[in-house]
Amino acid sequence: xxxxxxxxxxxxxxxxxxxxxxxxxPRGRTRRWILTAVVGAFLxxxxxxxxxxxxxxxxxxxxxxxxxxxxxxxxxxxxxxxMLLVFGVLLGTLIGLARASDFAPLRGFAxxxxxxxxxxxxxxxxxxxxxxxxxxxxxxxxxxFGPEILSVNANDLIxxxxxxxxxLGLLESAYMAEIIxxxxxxxxxxxxxxxxxxxxxxxxxxxxxxxxxxxxxxxPPMGSQAILLLKATSLVSIIGLSDLLHTVQAIYNRTLEVxxxxxxxxxxxxxxxxxxxxxxxxxERRYSxxxxxxxxxxxEDLV
Amino acid sequence: MVRDVITIRxxxxxxxxFHALKDIDLSVREGxxxxxxxxxxxxxxxxxxxxxxxxxxxxxxxxxxxxxxxxERTRSGLRNLSDSAVxxxxxxxxxxxxxxxxxxxxxVLENLIEGPTQVMGMKRHEAEAQARDLLARVHLSDKxxxxxxxxxxxxxxxxxxxxxMANRPAxxxxxxxxxxxxxxxxxxxxxxxxxIAATGVTMLIVTHEIRFARDVAxxxxxxxxxxxxxxGPTRQIMSAPADTRLGSFLARSM
Numbered sequence: 107x108x109x110x111x112x113x114x115x116x117x118x119x120x121x122x123x124x125x126x127x128x129x130x131x132p133r134g135r136t137r138r139w140i141l142t143a144v145v146g147a148f149l150x151x152x153x154x155x156x157x158x159x160x161x162x163x164x165x166x167x168x169x170x171x172x173x174x175x176x177x178x179x180x181x182x183x184x185x186x187x188x189m190l191l192v193f194g195v196l197l198g199t200l201i202g203l204a205r206a207s208d209f210a211p212l213r214g215f216a217x218x219x220x221x222x223x224x225x226x227x228x229x230x231x232x233x234x235x236x237x238x239x240x241x242x243x244x245x246x247x248x249x250x251f252g253p254e255i256l257s258v259n260a261n262d263l264i265x266x267x268x269x270x271x272x273x274l275g276l277l278e279s280a281y282m283a284e285i286i287x288x289x290x291x292x293x294x295x296x297x298x299x300x301x302x303x304x305x306x307x308x309x310x311x312x313x314x315x316x317x318x319x320x321x322x323x324x325x326p327p328m329g330s331q332a333i334l335l336l337k338a339t340s341l342v343s344i345i346g347l348s349d350l351l352h353t354v355q356a357i358y359n360r361t362l363e364v365x366x367x368x369x370x371x372x373x374x375x376x377x378x379x380x381x382x383x384x385x386x387x388x389x390e391r392r393y394s395x396x397x398x399x400x401x402x403x404x405x406e407d408l409v
Numbered sequence: 410m411v412r413d414v415i416t417i418r419x420x421x422x423x424x425x426x427f428h429a430l431k432d433i434d435l436s437v438r439e440g441x442x443x444x445x446x447x448x449x450x451x452x453x454x455x456x457x458x459x460x461x462x463x464x465x466x467x468x469x470x471x472x473x474x475x476x477x478x479x480x481e482r483t484r485s486g487l488r489n490l491s492d493s494a495v496x497x498x499x500x501x502x503x504x505x506x507x508x509x510x511x512x513x514x515x516x517v518l519e520n521l522i523e524g525p526t527q528v529m530g531m532k533r534h535e536a537e538a539q540a541r542d543l544l545a546r547v548h549l550s551d552k553x554x555x556x557x558x559x560x561x562x563x564x565x566x567x568x569x570x571x572x573x574m575a576n577r578p579a580x581x582x583x584x585x586x587x588x589x590x591x592x593x594x595x596x597x598x599x600x601x602x603x604x605i606a607a608t609g610v611t612m613l614i615v616t617h618e619i620r621f622a623r624d625v626a627x628x629x630x631x632x633x634x635x636x637x638x639x640x641g642p643t644r645q646i647m648s649a650p651a652d653t654r655l656g657s658f659l660a661r662s663m
Contacts, residue, residue, distance in 0.1 A: 299463055300510035300569075304524035305500025305576060308492050314527070319514050 166366040170357065171373070179353030180374055186270060186349060187336045193275040194335075195328070198282025205287045216283065223280035229341050232273035236345040238264050266347035274338060281331055289324035290316060322393045329386035333379055340375075350374055411438045414474065414580050414611045415460060421468030422452070422459055422635075429455045431635040433469070437580065442612045444622035444643075447632035448658065453615040454507075456632070457582045460613070461504050462495050473501060473579065500528045503573030507585040509565040511557035517544070517568045518553040524576045536575075543571040547601050563594030567601050574605070581605070583614040599625075619662045623647050631655045 156162055170176055204216035223231070248254040264272075293316050301311035343352035354367040361367075415437040422430035430452045437443060445453045458464045460471055462479050471478045478498055480487040490498075512520050521540035525531040531539070544550050547567040557565050566586060573581060586602065587595040599621050606612055606625050616622055622629060622643070629646040631639035639646055639655050649656040 294508075294510075296506060296508050296510035297512065299506060300504075300512065301523075302463060302496070303461060303499060303502075303504040303506075304572065305496050305528035306523070307496045310527060314523075315512055319512075 161365060162369065163363060163366040166363050167369045167373070170354075170367060170370045175353055175357060176350070176370060176374075179348055179350040182347070182353075183336070183339050183349040183351075184378070186267075186274075186339050186342065186347075187332070189271060190275050190278050190335055190339070191332055193271060194278030194282045194331075197275070197279035199286055201279055201283035202286030202290070205283060206290055220280040220283050223276045224284075226277075228274060228277050228338055229344065231277060232269060232341055232345055235273040236264065236266065236269040238269070266342065266345045269345055270339075270342040270347050274335070274342070278331070278335060282328070285324055285327045285331065286320075289320040289322075292323040293319045325393050326386070326390045329382075329389045333382045333386065336378060336382065337375065340371075411440070412474070413437065413472075414439050414441075415613075416472040417460070417469065418471075419469035420456075420459065420466060420471060422455055422464065423467045429635050430459065430466075433637060435630070435637065435640070437611060437613060439611055440609045441628060442606045442626050443614065443628045443630060444626035445613065445615045445630045445632060446617075446619065446622060446658070446662075451632040452635040453632050454584050457504070457584050457613055457615055461502055461582055462499050463504075473498060496528065500524060500576045501579050503576065503578035503581045505566070505570050505573050505581070505583045505586050507588050509557070509562070509569045509589070511565055511569055511572070513557055516554050516556055517549065517560070520557070520568060520572050521575045524572070529576055540571070540575060543574055544568075546574075546605070547571045548597075561594060562590045563597045566590065566594075566598045570598075570601055570605070574610075580611040580613065583612065583616070585615050585617065587616070587618060617662065619659060631658070 157164070201216045201219055204212045205220070207213050207216075226234075297315055297319060298311055301315040302308075306314065339349055340351040342349050343355060346352065348356070351371050354371045358364045358367040413436045415435070417433050417435040420430055420433035421428070433456065445456065447453050455464060459466050460478075466479070470480075476498070477487075479490055479495060481490050481494075482488075511517070512523065515523065518537065518540050521543060522531075522533065522536035525536035525539065526533055541550065541553065544553055547570055549564060549567055549571070552560060552564060552568065557568070560568065570586070583602065587598050590598060595618070599618065602612075602614070603621075603625050614622070614626065626643050628641065629639070629643050630637055631646065633654065639649070646655065647659070649659060651657060651660055
């Protein structure tokens, strides 16, 4: 009977003094080297091809990378992101709280809000808000059956910027509301019982006990939401707001240097998202610290 | 004349259709240590949670001293008290939970000063001094700056007992204080409760530890199906004949 189990191997029969797992050769090492070499060669080929392809026109990319117009667009994209984040966190907190409320009509309203703004695609929302003036030409504030207090032409009110803040901000707060609701729900019910039991009011129970503990569940998804949001701001170019993408589009419509200018936008988005991602990793580390502490405590017990 | 710390009259508690507490009448005298026994689902925990105003009640009344809990009298009848008034009433009782429920983001010391500084209006340094005294009483002086997750279950529960005493409550309520503990940690928690009981603190203890109840309680209440079916001095209850429901419960649980 043949006892071999592979081409160069033989079945182990009985103990041998030379057997030592520390000397074992890992399987599949050659295969990994070959795969690494193939992937590496392919990436190198892509870089070289991109660098040598004259149509990329890297000199033009370099010329526009830090041009005033592009930097202005960049600042618009960044400030829009920041503003939307603040808007989303504030309104999202209110909606999230309403969703966790024990008052049914409030809960219903919050549910409808998140349902609507999460279901309608962001691009559609932007166009809708931008064209609000068609639906409601005049926005009037008046005493019911009484005189008008204030009347604004919707076209004056809805600039591309306000349309962008409304279109993406309401969407953003719907997502934030879900994140906050889930975060609050992740805090053990016993914490509320204990807080009430030492005599804290409902308000103090929320702000001193529940909210601080829910931050661990809320902050990391908010970070990734910020990254998604930065990318989503490129949609506002459709309503003519001069963000990064719209700016490069405006330039290449004039100069016809389409690809190099799209590369400028691509590189800037890559840089910004990378920076945010590093921040995101730091946030996640910080908020999972309790887990590391637990491990440290276990080590202490063992000593 | 010994005062009643807690008085309960015809208390009714429903969880939607389920009648969890039926016609509970009970008086707790000052300094009394009462153990509440009974099978799972008999309403023991619900009773202490109702006393502590963590559960709304659907009928009857509960008094802490002379004060009606959870409601105020108006010309048109009873009306729910404001949240802050209920909070002030809760602060006059100390509650120890089965799952300890220490504030996870605060150190042991911070857990102990939360009530005194936030509710009782005590100065921080006074509250800390008092907290250190309390920690000494539960043998945790060296754990003041630890976080709850760094403590064993027994240590957490002893810290929770100290926290429940920090507001200097008129009565201490225990909701199965040892049921979530590993068997080898039960003893240290019971010992601490025993020591505190010996100082004359009024206590209501929901427990499954019959032996402990016999040793520490002056009086035992036996509940079944949401009713108090036996209520009497420990010695008398513990000698219940085995053919009664209480007797067979005791025989099963010992």
